[in-house]
Amino acid sequence: MIHGGDVISYSDKYEGEIIDFSSNINPLGPPDSLKDAISAAYTELECYPDIKYRELKANVAAYLGCDQDQVILGNGAMEIINNVCLLFKRIVVFTPCFIEYIKRPKVLGKSVLKLPLAEGFSIDLEKLENSLQPRDLLILGNPNNPTGLRIPEPVLKAVYDLVISRGAFLLLDEAFFEFCPADYDSISLFKIQSNVCIVRAATKFFALPGLRLGYGFASTGFARKYTEIEMPWSVNAFANAAGRCIFKDKAYIERTKKYIDKERKYMLKSLSQVNWVKTFNSHANFILLKLLKYDEDIVFDKFIKQGFMIRKASTFDGLDKSYIRVAVKDHQSNQKLINLFQE
C-alpha cells in the first residue's frame, strides 16, 4: 500500500462503510455547480477535447492569477509531475515526501537524490547547497505530504535563490494549497520568474479525485517546452468542463477554507491530548502522528476493525512503522476518530 484511499481492499475487515482517513479529500464534497457542468459536457464526449485546451487554460489562468500561456495541464497533478521530470536528468527531493516524487523519476529512468528533512521536518538549506547541481530538478511539496507543513516564505525564497544560482529548476507541488492558512501565494511570488513551476489540482480541494484535473503555473518558455512533450488530449472532457465552474465558486472555496481551518485546529488540539501519540503541527488537511506505543500495523488493524482506515506511513522514505497519517474530515467523523484515539 503506497497510496491511501484503497478502501475496497479492506472491505472485508468491517461490515459497515469504512470511513477513509487515509486519503485527504475536501469533506464538503464537490461544488454544487459542478453537476450541471458535467451534464452539459456529455455531448462533448464524442469530440476530441480542444488539443490546446484554450478555454480551460483561460479559466485556470483567471483562478491562478497568471497568463494563459503560463498554464500547464495534466491528467491529475501526478501527470504534470511526471511530465516535468521528463525534462530533467536528476531529481532532488527531501524525505519524507510524496512517494511519487521518487517513484516516477525512477520509472522514467532518472536518478533521484534523497536528502533528509532537518529537525521538525524543515528544509535543510545547507544540505541543499552542498548537493544541488546545474539542471537538477528540485521537487518540494508545499505543504509537504505527509508532514503537512508549508515552506516558510523566507525559506522558499532562499531555496529559489539557490536554485537560480545553480542553474537548477524548482517544482513546487501545491496540490493542498487552498487548505492552508493564507500566508503567501507562490504564484504571485514567482509570476515573473523562470526556472520554477507550481502544480495544483482539483483533486483534493474541490473533492474531485475521480475527475483527474491537474493544472499549474510555469514561465511562458517552460510552459511551451512542457506542451511539446505532454501527451495529446490527456485532460478529459469532464475535467475540461469542470474548469468552467469550480474556480468561480468563491462561496464554496471560502466555506471549505473555514471548515478545514476549524477542524484542523480541533483535531490538532484533541490529538495532542492523546498520550500514546505525538502530534505534529500541520497547515494542511491531514496530520502526521508519531506512535509512542504500538506500530502502524497494530493501529491500522485496530482502527479498520472499527470502520476507520488510517494511512500507514512507513512507506514514506525516512519514516518507519511508528508513524501514521490521518485526514481532516467532516466534524462528525473527526469526533469519532478522536474518540477512538482516546479509548
Added chain:
Amino acid sequence: MIHGGDVISYSDKYEGEIIDFSSNINPLGPPDSLKDAISAAYTELECYPDIKYRELKANVAAYLGCDQDQVILGNGAMEIINNVCLLFKRIVVFTPCFIEYIKRPKVLGKSVLKLPLAEGFSIDLEKLENSLQPRDLLILGNPNNPTGLRIPEPVLKAVYDLVISRGAFLLLDEAFFEFCPADYDSISLFKIQSNVCIVRAATKFFALPGLRLGYGFASTGFARKYTEIEMPWSVNAFANAAGRCIFKDKAYIERTKKYIDKERKYMLKSLSQVNWVKTFNSHANFILLKLLKYDEDIVFDKFIKQGFMIRKASTFDGLDKSYIRVAVKDHQSNQKLINLFQE
C-alpha cells in the same frame, strides 16, 4: 498540425459548422446506454477510482475474451503506448505510422528505428529480419494509421515468430479494430503467448475521444510489470463507469460495424472514380488518398473554405505533401465530401 480533430483552430475559415473528416470517430455517436452510466457515476467523482480498477478490468476482460489479470488500462490508448515504451530501450516502427509511435519514445529518451513499409504499405519481413534485435519493442498499427490496412494473419504470425526468436516484444495498436472486417482476432491468436501486448480503446469505435479510456491485453507477467510502472488513478471515474455498459451494447456494436462497412465501400468506390486522386484500399474508418494534382495545402484550403476539414498527411513519416487522409463518416457527410471531390 500533427493530429486531426483540431477544428477550433480553423473556425475562422468557414462561417458554419466545419465537418471534421480529419479525425476518425464512429459517426453514430456514443452508445445510448452511456448517458445513464455517466449520470450514475457522478457520485464517484469524490472518491479515488479503485486503484486496481477491479470492476473495469473484469468488464474489459469479458469484452476482449481474456483473463482479468491480462488487462492493462490507460488514459486513452496513447497512455498505454507511452507506458509500454517505458519498458524498452529501442522502438522499431514501420513508416508511415501513427506519429506518436515515434514521438512518445523520443520524449521518453528512447531510440527509434524507422523502417519503411514495402510496396502497397505492407510489412517488409526481410527488413525486419535484418533489423530486429533482442529487447526491441516493435510497434505495429493493426489496422495501420494512416494507411488503414490490417496486417494479414499469416504476416502477423511470421512477424510474431520473428519477434519471439529475437527475444523482442510486439505491441499491436488496434485502436480501430472493431471497424475492420472480421478476419481474425489477435487476442484469440496470442491469448496464451508472451512478448505481445494488444492495445484497443473506447475512443474511436465507441465515439468517446473525450472520455479517455484505453485498454489492452498482455500476458499476465507483462501486465504485472505494466501495473508497476503506470501512474496511479490515471483512468477517470467516468471512463471507469463507461466500462459497465458500452461493451455489453451488442446491438450498437453490430450496427456500427455494418454502417461503417457500407460507408467505407461507398467511399472507396466513389473516390476511386475521382480522377485527381489515387485511392488506397482500407479496412478501417479512414482512407488514404494520393493527390495526383495539387498538394495537401491547396486541397486543405479548398475544402476548409467549403466547411470540410481533411487531414494533411505530410506530417506522417514517409509521406509527402501529395497525400491526404479522410474519415468515413455518416452517409450524408460522406456524400457531401464526395460531391466536393467530384467538383
